[in-house]
Amino acid sequence: MMKWVLSMAWRDSRGSRRRMVLFVGSMVLGVAALVAINSFGANLRQAIDEQAKALLGADMSLESSAPFPDSVEVMIRDIGGDQSRRTSFSSMARFPRMDGVRLSTIRAQDGVYPWYGEVETDPPAAADDWVARGQALVDQTLVNQFELVPGDSVYVGGNGYTIAGTLLQTPRESAASGLFSPRVYVPLAGLDSTLLSFGSMADYEVYFRFTDGRDVEALADSLRPQLRPARIGVDSVIEERDNWDENLTNLYRFLSLVGFVALLLGSLGVASAVHVYISQRIETVATLRCFGATAGATLAVYAVQALGMGLVGAAGGALVGIGIQLAVPLVLADALPVDVSFALAPGAILLGAGIGVGVTVLFALLPLLAVRRISPLRAIRSQVDQDAGERADWMTWGIRALVVLGVVVFSIIQAPSVGFGLAYAAAIAVVFGALALLARLLIWMVRRLRQRTLPYVVRQGLANLQRPNNQTLLLTLALGLGTFLIGTMLVTERTLLDQVDLSGRAGSANLVFFDIQSDQVDGVREALVEAQVPVVDQVPIVTMRIESVKGRSVRSIREDSTRQGPRWPFTREYRSSYRDYLTDSETLVEGALTDSASLSDGAFPISVEQDLAADLDVSLGDTIVWNVQGMMMPTVIGSIREVDWRRVQTNFFFVFPRGVLEGAPQFVVILARSPDEAAAGRAQSAVARRYANVSAIDVSLVLTVFDAIFSRIAFVIRFMALFSVLTGFIVLFGAVVISRIQRIAETVLLKTLGASQAQVMRIMLVEYIALGVLASLTGLGLALASGWALARFVFQAPLSTGGPGLLLITVGVVSLVVLIGLVSSRGVYRRSALDVLREEG
Amino acid sequence: MPPVLEVAGLSKSYRSGGRPLEVLKQVTFTLNDGDTCAIVGPSGSGKTTLLGLAAGLDAPSTGSVRLCGEDIGPATEDERARIRNQFVGFVFQSFRLIPTLTALENVRVPADLRGDDEAARRASDLLTEVGLGERQDHYPSQLSGGEQQRVALARAFINRPRILFADEPTGNLDTETGERVADLLFELNRTAGTTLVLVTHDLELARRTGRVIRLRSGAVQEDTRGAA
């Protein structure tokens, strides 16, 4: 019987093989995405393994946010080996030739580090001796912004350096890390020491290289518990590697999830094509049944065909995937700390192809199961009561359950965590469900439209969308999904940009000066007056840490392994302010703000931000003891505030009353509003010349930076969304081709009834335009809904529709649908029906 | 040996618009090896329904059908498939050749289904017998209606069925071609000893059978035998 099934499957596929390849064409891109991304992941992991030492640049490092205490310095000396120091902090980099300043990440280091991996610069020679020559390296961002050329100088604090070159790549950092805060590398020797004086935050690192073959991991493990109380981090090659590994694995897994959507879409295409295919095979099946083929055997014939299709599709997908694998590093280049070289990853290829075959067969079986219920009576009469065929039996339910299970299992395997995987699977279900629902609604509306008095050509075109065995719903869904993905990206991008944009307007501050010491306040204000930039607000800031919460010391909370929730709220350094009013970005939720207090009163009331209160698990009346730079200050929660963090304003987790912090070491933030860019530049330069330690942020620049970062993310996601879009079009192509016979019959009938060639063409045009409009309305409708949900619940901002962008997408989708429709039905309208029936029957 | 076909008290009703519609009422007849029988009657009288039931394509509402001694009423769909493959041949009004198979492959299908090693040779012989020895590798779309029906005849006989059912076998053919097909049918019936059941509107054709069962509104109106 197996022999019969195989030969029958082969013979029965005659004349449809090209069409069947087209059906599985919709699988190809999904499989390709999986193969490409997972292969790339394997390459990436290998690269990270091979270049692990280059990631850290050393064998071990110690890192602290304060200068190492003497006791630790002794330890460092005892550890021995080769050592190198680096100190990083934020400060204004000043470029005198352009009279420009920009807040930058300054990395001051001696010339020894890194030992492993390479510092890449432009020109390449700059990397070798910039330290020895007392010069500086700057980020590409700065070069672009200030049009720097070699030989220009950069001032960090009071010291000027000649720029030796542009920094391209260095250990521990990917190209993207310079995007938000550009980096300036200067020699550690001769650094303006006032920059590291009180109030400024800095990272102190010491790097080690050991040539004596000692067990570095064991050393690092033994150092960690000793150094933890001093808040000194110990990093080793393996730890650094594991960190990168985890982050990058999450990144490529996320991408493969996006690719999975394309695969699912393709499978829906296969399912739908198989459904139509089978409906064209009913008589064959009935005849086979008459001559004694069992239901199981006939099902097997078509299941074998589906398996063959799956194999072909998976093989094609694997090939295309290997091609795309070459492109992935280009897309992700900025996020990668290592050079990823291309290598075939057999495991990833097999996995991708295997998933492709499995998904194809599973989705094809959904419509194929109906084969079992085709009655042999169909051979002697065409109309047989079908209701017996509609009922789903255990096998149908089994296949459906397998499909759902497969999606969930895949999501969980690919997602960073089980919860994320489940959420992702649920999101897929919601998106597909919502698209289908919306599509159904729109199709129903089109049906209503048909009853209106419209020109005949239009009515006929719309009616064609409802021809028997039509795939309108599937096509709306398939084309709508890609539109949805792209639309959501667009809407979200606009919403976020508008948000940042808005915050810069409406009389609020657009320049922020911080790290101002108390005795510098007057000088800064003076400089601002000279630059004609009015001051909006002046805020004092005191740094402090939490000593205990509700009587429990932070140390015991940190060491309590049974505790749920984040630890950082207990251990971080807080920058708090004191005042007797609420700003307009704050709303009181509970309690009342206390105007002033006195240290002699004992515990005094403070105000806490609502979300942080939840993280710390405190409510009104709970006590927190603060360590304000050595001085213990008992407080109670007197009020809880909601804070709108999006405003450009100095917002604080904790606000203290007046009268208690005035004596503590503090620094000041000044908010100003410059009328234009030129004034902003003048003001920043003037302040930077006077006080090297004062930093400034220009909000309009933040907008540009944000735009740059977002467009990179958007690019990666669009790249993946493209797979869905293209899959949608392949599904369309297949659907038109499979309904060819029907379309020919319709055309011949219309022509027989007296329709002209032009009328037939116009009817077809109406059909495809209507389909394109249906798809884009469905996709964009859902995109607006999801964009709104994201805006409302994630970004807490009003929705921005990005107007012309959405219209453009609609025009694009409709034109492509029409184009593909016309291309794939080419010839249908010229050839004689008999001709085609002979060939394709 | 039991009779080839035993139909007893056979009724079939369909639900139509919620009400049961009885399309076949208490039909009883028996056919033995080598018998030929025509079922005639006006359109809608239940001929095709009777044929379908007698051939084991469908289950009766009441009454019984025994094909070569096997009761098809209680049989499962797969058991009926085996019975059909073993004992029954079919010829249809619209030929029902499988468009993707060549003439030879079409003829082989029933033999292939039972795993018969001789299928290829026998199929070739049968095609020669119906005068299409030269057309074995042609697809149905490359054959005329009469040729297609002759291929269908070869297919019907390949498993040496004990009974052959034909629903309007000449209905889609012109008179002359129809006669040639009918000649072949009766010739194969004679040489192989196959029982023949024909549904037809063609009274000429009906006259050539040994027995004519006339249906009216689902009931046997007349059952004449002995003509041929």
Ligand SMILES: Nc1ncnc2c1ncn2[C@@H]1O[C@H](COP(=O)(O)OP(=O)(O)OP(=O)(O)O)[C@@H](O)[C@H]1O
């Ligand atoms: N599945 C069904 N559901 C309801 N009624 C049916 C069904 N199948 C057949 N009938 C009815 O049963 C009656 C007999 O149909 P049948 O096809 O057996 O007639 P027939 O004698 O073969 O007619 P013709 O000569 O036109 O082929 C008809 O009235 C038909 O409408």
Ligand SMILES: [Mg+2]
């Ligand atoms: Mg009939």
